[in-house]
Amino acid sequence: MATRSDLRQQQELIGAIQPALHVPQNWNYEVGNPLYRAYMHPPHDVGGQFDAPGVYEEKEEEQWELNTYVTCEVLGWRGVWNSEERRRRADNDLGYALYLGLPYYGRWILAAARMLVDKNHISLVELMEKIAEVKSRYARK
Amino acid sequence: MPESKPLKQSPSTAGQARFKVGDRVRVKDLPNLFYSRTQMYVRGVVGTIAACTYQDLIPEDEAFNRDGRLEQYYIVRFRQKDLWPEYPFDNDTVQTESPERWLEPADK
Numbered sequence: 361m362a363t364r365s366d367l368r369q370q371q372e373l374i375g376a377i378q379p380a381l382h383v384p385q386n387w388n389y390e391v392g393n394p395l396y397r398a399y400m401h402p403p404h405d406v407g408g409q410f411d412a413p414g415v416y417e418e419k420e421e422e423q424w425e426l427n428t429y430v431t432c433e434v435l436g437w438r439g440v441w442n443s444e445e446r447r448r449r450a451d452n453d454l455g456y457a458l459y460l461g462l463p464y465y466g467r468w469i470l471a472a473a474r475m476l477v478d479k480n481h482i483s484l485v486e487l488m489e490k491i492a493e494v495k496s497r498y499a500r501k
Numbered sequence: 502m503p504e505s506k507p508l509k510q511s512p513s514t515a516g517q518a519r520f521k522v523g524d525r526v527r528v529k530d531l532p533n534l535f536y537s538r539t540q541m542y543v544r545g546v547v548g549t550i551a552a553c554t555y556q557d558l559i560p561e562d563e564a565f566n567r568d569g570r571l572e573q574y575y576i577v578r579f580r581q582k583d584l585w586p587e588y589p590f591d592n593d594t595v596q597t598e599s600p601e602r603w604l605e606p607a608d609k
Contacts, residue, residue: 397533400532400533400534401533401541402533402536402537405537405540405541407540407541407542408540408541408542408584408585441566442563442566444558444560444563444564445563445564445565445566447538447564448535448536448564448565452535452536452537452564453535
């Protein structure tokens with residue numbers, strides 16, 4: 361069980377990862393065309409954008425990443441979604457903070473979970489309770 | 502449970518390809534609404550058809566699990582200098598794939 365101070369720290373972290381838009385935004389009454397277009401821009405279309413120099417490292421896939429890949433492909437074979445829907449959900453729909461913040465396969469598995477809830481294959485309550493059950497099982501170990 | 506629509510085995514064809522290899526085309530600037538795979542940096546830029554690749558599902562349909570309609574895909578070649586005015590080398594090019602809906606004749 362998280363303490364009140366853990367939760368407070370968590371809340372600060374949530375605040376700190378809001379996208380830096382350089383202009384404070386707070387439920388604008390009016391949004392002009394350039395700003396509207398900026399809001400609607402798909403997060404994954406980053407080609408040609410200015411950026412700070414980054415360090416990219418070669419990295420082997422971890423087991424959870426391979427499991428995620430297989431799970432998402434199997435959902436495709438069963439006709440539950442297709443690869444383009446997966447891209448739409450994992451690239452467009454998550455928004456900037458999640459798109460830029462999560463690992464590649466983290467976005468896949470989150471998109472898969474959201475899709476299964478959206479299409480009523482599982483209920484959100486079922487998923488929440490299952491995750492809580494697994495977490496408590498691990499906490500006891 | 503809402504109906505999940507698996508892809509059909511043989512969707513309708515898209516008919517004749519509108520462009521041929523060597524044609525000059527401009528990438529359209531259609532609205533970004535919920536989904537797009539057409540990069541900002543090629544929009545409004547004129548390039549050359551490098552290959553007519555294949556017919557496949559319309560990406561905007563497939564992304565929302567709609568099937569049955571096909572369109573023609575192309576490889577379009579752009580001069581780097583046309584994409585990035587400050588690019589230093591005249592002969593360098595970049596190729597990207599585009600569905601027919603996002604292209605128009607460059608003389609239009």
